[in-house]
Amino acid sequence: MTTMGTSHWRRSIYNILDGLSDGLSHFAGPSRVALIICLECDGPFYILDPQNLLDGHQPRLKDLFANFQETVSCDLLQEFDTVEDPQLSGLISYGGSCITLPFQMWFTEEHPDICSKGPILRWLEYAATQLCADFSQDAGLRNDTSSYVLQAYAQHAIRDYIIDKRSESLGMDTYLRIYPTLNAILGISNTREEGAWPRGKIAFVEPRLLQHIHFQASFPRMEQPLLVNLRHCRKTLQAVENTERYLISDGCTLAGIASGELPPGSLLVMFEGNHGMVKLDDELICSFASGNFLATNRKPNLVQLEEALLESNLTPEQQHNIFQYTTRVVVQARERKHGCTLVLDLNTIPRNIAGQILQSPLDLSLPENIDIACSLAKVDGALHISKSSTLLGFACLLDGRTVPGENRARGARFNSAVRFTAMHKNIITIVVSSDRPVSVIQHGIELTAQCQWKPMRYVSTPPLLTDWLEE
Numbered sequence: 001m002t003t004m005g006t007s008h009w010r011r012s013i014y015n016i017l018d019g020l021s022d023g024l025s026h027f028a029g030p031s032r033v034a035l036i037i038c039l040e041c042d043g044p045f046y047i048l049d050p051q052n053l054l055d056g057h058q059p060r061l062k063d064l065f066a067n068f069q070e071t072v073s074c075d076l077l078q079e080f081d082t083v084e085d086p087q088l089s090g091l092i093s094y095g096g097s098c099i100t101l102p103f104q105m106w107f108t109e110e111h112p113d114i115c116s117k118g119p120i121l122r123w124l125e126y127a128a129t130q131l132c133a134d135f136s137q138d139a140g141l142r143n144d145t146s147s148y149v150l151q152a153y154a155q156h157a158i159r160d161y162i163i164d165k166r167s168e169s170l171g172m173d174t175y176l177r178i179y180p181t182l183n184a185i186l187g188i189s190n191t192r193e194e195g196a197w198p199r200g201k202i203a204f205v206e207p208r209l210l211q212h213i214h215f216q217a218s219f220p221r222m223e224q225p226l227l228v229n230l231r232h233c234r235k236t237l238q239a240v241e242n243t244e245r246y247l248i249s250d251g252c253t254l255a256g257i258a259s260g261e262l263p264p265g266s267l268l269v270m271f272e273g274n275h276g277m278v279k280l281d282d283e284l285i286c287s288f289a290s291g292n293f294l295a296t297n298r299k300p301n302l303v304q305l306e307e308a309l310l311e312s313n314l315t316p317e318q319q320h321n322i323f324q325y326t327t328r329v330v331v332q333a334r335e336r337k338h339g340c341t342l343v344l345d346l347n348t349i350p351r352n353i354a355g356q357i358l359q360s361p362l363d364l365s366l367p368e369n370i371d372i373a374c375s376l377a378k379v380d381g382a383l384h385i386s387k388s389s390t391l392l393g394f395a396c397l398l399d400g401r402t403v404p405g406e407n408r409a410r411g412a413r414f415n416s417a418v419r420f421t422a423m424h425k426n427i428i429t430i431v432v433s434s435d436r437p438v439s440v441i442q443h444g445i446e447l448t449a450q451c452q453w454k455p456m457r458y459v460s461t462p463p464l465l466t467d468w469l470e471e
Contacts, residue, residue, distance in 0.1 A: 009039075009134075009135060012131065012134040012135065012146065013035065013037070013048065013131065015146050015147040016127050016130060016131055016134070016146045016147065016150060017033055017035065017048065017050065018147050019146060019147030019148060019149065019150035019151045020033045020106075020108070020123070020124075020127045020150045021033040021051070021108075022147075022150075022151050023123070023150050023151040023152065023153050023154065024108055024120065024123060026151075026154070026292075027119075027120075027123075027154045027157075027293070027294060027295050028111050028114055028120065028294070028295035028296070029111050029113075029295075029296070031108050031109055031111075032051040032052075032053040032108065032109055033051070033053065033106065033107065033108050034047070034048060034049040034050075034051075034053040034054050034106075034107040034108075035047075035048040035049075035104060035105070035106055035107070036048075036068070036095075036103075036104070036105045036107075036465060037101070037103065037104045037105075038068075038101075038102045038103035038104070039101065039102070040102060041102050043102070044464050044465075044466070045065070045068060045069075045103070045464065045465035045466070046462040046463070046464060046465060047462060047463055047464070047465045047468045048462045049468075053091070053107055053108070053109060054088075054091075054107060057088050057089075057091070058468075058469050060086070060088055060089075061086075061088075061465075061469060062469045064086050065465065065466070065469065067084075068103065068105070068465075079098070080096050080097075080098045080128065080129050080132060081096050081097050081098065082094070082095070082096040083095050083096050083097070083103075083105070086105070088107070090109060090110055091107050091108065091109060091110055092107070092108050092109070092110045092117050092120050092121060092124065093105060093106060093107045093108075093124070094106050094121055094124035094125050094128060095128065096128060098129075098132040099132075100132050100135040100136050101131065101132050101135055104128055104131060104132075106124045106127055106128055108120065108124065111295065111296075112301055112303055113295075113296050113297055113298075113299055113300075113301050114295040114296065114297065115277075115284040115285055115286050115287060115295060115296070115297045116161070116283060116284060116285050116286065116295075118161035118164075118165070118283075118285070119154070119157040119158045119160075119161045119285070119286060119295065120157070120295065121161070122156075122157040122158075122160040122161045122164075123150070123153055123154075123157040125160075126149075126150070126153060126156070126157070126160075127150060130146050130149070130150070131146075134146060154292070154293050154294075155179075155182055155293055158182065158278075158285060158286055158293055159178045159179055159182060161285065162178050162267070162280055162285065163178055165265075165280055165281075165283070166206075166265040166280070169264045169265050169281070170206060170264065170265040174206055174265070175206065175207050175208065175251075176204060176205070176206050176207065176250070176251045176265075176267075177251050180227065180228075180251060180252075181204050181227075181249075181251050181267065182293070184227045184228070184230070184233070185202075185269050185276075185278065185288060186288060186291055186292075186293070187230040188202075188230055188233055188234055188237065188271065189271060189274075189275075189276055189288055189289075189291070190291050191230045191231060191233075191234040192234075193234050193235060193238065197271075197273040197274045198234055198237050198271040198273075198276075199237075199241045199242065199271055199272060199273060200237045200238070200239075200240040200241045200242075200243075200246070200247070200271055201240060201245075201246035201247070201268060201269065201270050201271070202233075202237065202246060202247045202248075202249055202254075202268075202269045202271070203246045203247070203248050203249070203258070203262050203266050203267070203268050203269075204249050204250075204251055204266065204267040204268075204269070205248055205249070205250060205262065205263055205266045206250075206263065206265050206266070207250040207251070209263035209264075209265075209266075210248070210250060210255060212263050213248055213255075213256075213258050213262075213263070214258055214259065214260045215248070215255075215256045215257070215258050216245065216256075216257050216258055216259060217256050217257040218255060218256035218257075219253075219254065219255060219256050224253035224254055224255055225253060225254045226252070226253055227249060227251065227252055227253060227254070233247075233254060236254055237271065239257060240257060244259055245257050245258065245259045246258065246259070246268070262281075264281060265280075265281070266280075266281065267279070267280055268280075274289060274290070275287060275288065275289035275298065276288050276289075277297075277298075278293075284297060298334075299331065300327065300330045300331060300334060300432075300438045301438065301448070302323070302326070302327060302330065302430075302438065302440065304440045304447035304448050305323065305326065305428065305430065305440045305447075306319075306323055307447075308428055308440065308442055308447060309322065309323055309428075312346050312426070313346070314346060314387055318387055318388065318389070321364075321365065321389045322344060322385065322387065322389050325364040325365075325370055325373075325385075325389050326342055326344065326385070326430060328370055328374070329342060329370070329373055329374050329377055329383070330342070330430060330432055330438060332374040332377070333374070333377050333432040334432060334438070336378075337434055338377070338378050338434055339413055339431075339432055339433050339434040340377035340378070340382075340383070340431075340432050341381070341382035341383070341398070341413055341416075341417055341429060341430070341431050341432070342377075342382065342383045342385060342429065342430040342432075343382045343383065343384050343385065343396060343398070343417075343420070343427060343428075343429050344385050344387075344427070344428040344429070344430070345384060345385065345386050345387065345392070345426070345427060346387045346426040346427070346428065347387070347425075347426045347427075348387070350384070350386050350387075350392055351424060351427070353382075353384050353393065353396045353397070353398070354396065354397045354399075355381055355382070355384065355393045355394060355395045355396030355397055356379075356381075356393055356394050356395040356396075357392065357393040358391065358392060358393055358394075361386065361390035361391060361392050362390060362391040363389070363390055364385070364389045364390065364391060365389060369391065372391075373391050373394075376391075376394040376395075377394075379394055379395045380395060381394060381395030381396050381397060382394075382395075382396040382397075382398055382417075382429070383396070384396050397416075398416040398417055398419070398420035398429070399416070399419065399420065400416070400418075400419025400420045400422060400423045401419060401422075401423065402419065403418060403419055403422040403444045404444075406418055406419070407446075410433075410439075411433075413431055413433075414431050414433075414439060414441075417429035417431050417439075417441045418441055418444050418445075418446070419444070421441050421442055421443055421444050421445075422443065422444025423444075427442070428440065428441070428442045429441045429442075
């Protein structure tokens with residue numbers, strides 16, 4: 001019978017844990033991974049959580065533990081049989097059983113800015129099936145490669161998820177090749193035309209559904225630009241730049257220019273300069289930048305700001321408005337790649353801050369005023385915004401005494417905001433760096449600071465799940 005003390009199987013598990021964590025960290029941001037595993041029928045459950053991902057979920061896991069035990073059956077199938085998702089808050093999970101492993105459940109964290117959980121689920125699925133393969137009798141020569149495969153699985157995970165979703169709407173008999181399409185997306189995104197990054201949209205449509213496209217301009221079959229000719233495709237993309245039209249491709253060539261609704265199962269790729277987005281029907285699948293596919297939707301993570309506003313004395317309507325308008329300015333600053341600082345003054349009577357004061361505050365609920373605020377954010381200094389979502393001033397100077405929370409590596413904009421909030425109550429500052437990170441600061445403390453977890457640690461015998469739940 002299988003025992004946890006066998007070094008061959010221990011090495012296989014930790015290789016997959018390490019490769020999965022590293023690969024997901026490059027795709028979705030720093031990611032931890034955990035595993036609950038049972039190695040034999042009626043055997044104990046082990047918990048492998050080297051980075052404390054499951055810490056805090058003990059009550060819910062304790063309720064689910066009985067279901068885990070009932071899931072394990074000695075009548076195992078040759079193929080991988082999935083089990084129900086335990087639905088742990090903030091986590092993505094995937095598990096099941098096979099003839100070589102009675103039970104396994106993988107967990108990773110669900111980042112708030114991911115486009116879709118689908119590719120990550122496919123990633124966990126591959127880790128699970130790979131572990132089953134590594135535990136088989138003839139896996140001795142291949143288990144050391146699992147880590148390397150999982151580290152570079154991003155494009156495969158996206159492809160697997162797209163194929164699954166298209167099969168649901170179109171059936172298995174489809175002819176749009178996904179791998180060449182994904183390669184073309186990255187190739188076009190890295191091809192400049194006269195120094196300019198690509199902008200515009202390309203829709204990849206199932207070939208048999210091209211007849212349903214409303215073409216505004218179509219190309220003769222023998223003269224359609226080949227998708228492998230990246231330079232030609234990049235030049236043609238200029239025809240739809242800054243318009244609502246898009247190029248139509250069957251996965252091999254560019255068939256023409258169209259607008260309107262796309263057939264089901266179509267991939268819409270939006271090139272937005274040095275980055276872009278990939279959508280399947282109405283679902284945002286992933287983004288891409290610098291020759292890589294990424295999980296992020298490129299929206300700023302302002303969860304800490306939302307929580308700070310909920311704890312304030314603002315009304316729900318005031319909280320909603322100030323959050324929406326602040327997010328709009330932050331998004332513009334990030335996309336334009338310029339730094340800025342926003343001071344959210346939650347006092348009933350706003351504080352006097354040195355800077356360029358406006359004679360009449362601008363109501364940010366008006367579209368023209370929020371556009372002005374986005375432009376004024378480029379000017380050195382901070383925007384001063386009141387609790388009623390009005391812009392009181394810009395180019396404001398933030399001063400204060402030295403405080404323990406300073407970080408000299410972050411620059412003057414960040415440290416000035418830390419000092420200012422340490423001295424003044426009911427003040428929240430948002431600092432946007434020119435390289436896109438966003439910091440939310442209150443009471444001299446950066447609310448968005450992440451606690452760095454310890455590196456993955458190796459233990460000779462993983463703890464039993466029952467013992468871990470009782471701790």
